[in-house]
Amino acid sequence: MATLLETDAVLKRGLSELALADPVMAKLVASGVTPQLRKRPPGFEGLAWIVVGQQVSTASATAIWSRLRQILEPPTPDVLLGLTDESLRGARLSAGKIRTLRALATEVIEGRLPLDELHNRPAEEAHALLTRVKGIGPWTADIYLLFCLGHPDAFPSGDLAVQEAARSAYGLEQRPDAKTLTALAETWRPWRGVAAKMLWAYYRVIKSREGAPI
Incomplete structure (x- = not known):
């Protein structure tokens, strides 16, 4: 396995190798698109935070997590199981x-x-192992592997922003689905996680330029 994405030096190494493997990635790098390291603490707290953020806006996820952390102290599995459903609903959890x-x-x-x-x-x-847990799907597992563990080859192929960025960068007629994007990403191994970060960065660029959401 490649070195974990824990430093900017590793991120730059991944970008260099992507540029050598893929002309489109090379073009993005040359154009100045710059992904961020953005790492969160691993473990139960990090994964719980991602679960809270599933299918809601960043602002909503932050607000819900803030309320949850007021009662989840310390943020451990046994403390979570000791909380009542009423308390958890009070934090606005579904x-x-x-x-x-x-x-x-x-x-x-x-x-x-x-x-x-x-x-x-x-x-x-x-x-x-992650997706065996009921309620944790591929997106949640990939986001945890990438942002909490820094796994350089984790790839959230079902992420809509990554899909839209790939559509634009590769001149595709329509946004690729997860299966199509997974196939495209084979070129990027063992740096698919870095490619995802590059595509998120590129998505922010095109969203700003076009002024339109996906």
Whole structure:
């Protein structure tokens, strides 16, 4: 496995290798598109934060997480399981996210999800362990691997912004679905995570330029 994405030096190395492997990525790098490292703490707290942020805006996720952290102290699986559903609903968590967080906490406590060991596992294996938890889908698993563990080859192919950026960068007639984007990303191994960061950065560029959401 490539070195974890923990420093800007590693990020730059990944960008250099992507530029050598893919002319389109080389063009993005040359144009000045600059991705950010953006790493969050790993473990239960980091994964819970991502679950809270599923399918809501960044502002909403931040507000919900702030309320949750007021009652989730310390942010550990056993403390989460000790909270009542009423308390969790008071933090504005949906019923689905409450179920997911409880399932996650149970899997960690019972040893079926070794969060402390995932950074040593290949991306596919770590992804499979995460998605076995009811309520954690591919996007959540990939975002955790990329932003909490710094796994350089994690790739959220179902992310709409990444898909739209790929459509624009590669001159595709329509936004690629997850399967199509996964196939395109084979060229970027073992730096698919860096490619995702580049595409997010490029998406911010085109969104600003065009002034239109996806």
